[in-house]
Amino acid sequence: MNAARSFSTPNRTRQILEDLEAVRENLLALSDDIWDSIDRQDLAAFDDGVQFMRTYLQKMTAFDQLATEISAMVQEYTSVRLEAQEETGLDDRESNERIIQELNREEPHSVDEDFTYKRPHGLILCGQGASGLTTWQRVYELVCQQLLRRDPQRLRSLVDHPDFVSNRGHHSFTHDPAPLRKALEVETGLYAESNLSANGIRDMVRQLLDVFEIPKDEMKFFLREDRDAGRIEQP
Incomplete structure (x- = not known):
């Protein structure tokens, strides 16, 4: 038996890797919950909350x-890749039509919904589909890559766009990954902040749609819980 597979099955290893990603994203969602719960009217409570959040x-x-x-270490050693089950229709029209047909059997979700503690499975943006996704960060990456193909200069211009620079000067897109908490490489020399909860990514996608003048109904998310519920209901 291959030593790399001797401790667990590939499916179990993949599930553990997915669970690890879910914990990371749930911890980010928890930080949103805690921040929203802090009483801004009580200065002592606010100071305690800020210290806790820091x-x-x-x-x-x-x-x-x-x-x-x-x-990364587990994926390298076991050859079990989180992206192995991903499918995108960017370069193949027939594959794209099949992916969209499969996704449309499930309930679509919009950029106006709450995705706290929910896990993605697929997306459709402007008629381009992707399925088999495991993290919101990967959703964000694919959205950015698709928008890069659509209008490279517009995406690159977000480095200096005021809507993507916080009051404290934190850039959502930058040429220098060093200041970012978690840098996502969109292309060589362009990075996006990806240390975001599910709702944080939702908000960024909503902003991107606005900048690219894409109607919000052109962006659909599909959730793992809907997919899994559909599988359970099948005879």
């Missing part, structure tokens, strides 16, 4: 780095 985010950054390293 420490929490430091621990989260360390955990995220460790989880990334563990995931």
Whole structure:
């Protein structure tokens, strides 16, 4: 037996890797929940909350780095890849039509919904589909890549777009990955901040649709829980 497969089956290894990604994204969602629950009218409670969030985010950054390293190490050793079951229709019209047909059997979700503690499965953006996705970060990456193909200059211009620069000067898109908490390489020399919860990514996608003048109903998300429920209901 292959030593790399002797401790668990490939399916089990994949499930553990997916669970690790889910924990990372749920911890980001939890930070949103805690921040929203802090009483801004109570100065003492607000100060305590800010201190907690500062420490929490430091621990989260360390955990995220460790989880990334563990995931990469396991995937390399076992040859079990998180993206192995992904399908996109970017370069093949027939594959795209099949992916969209399969996704349309499930319930679509819009950029106006709450995705806290929910996991993605697929997306359709402007008639281009992708399925087999496991993380919201991957959803964000595919959206950025599709928009890059659609209008490279417009996406690159977001580096200096005021809507993508926070009041503290934090850039959502940049040529320098160093200041980012978690840099997502969109293309060589262009990076996006991806240390975002599911709803944070939803908000960024909504902003991108606005900048690219794409109607919101052209963006559909599909959730794993809907897919799995459909499989259970099948005889």
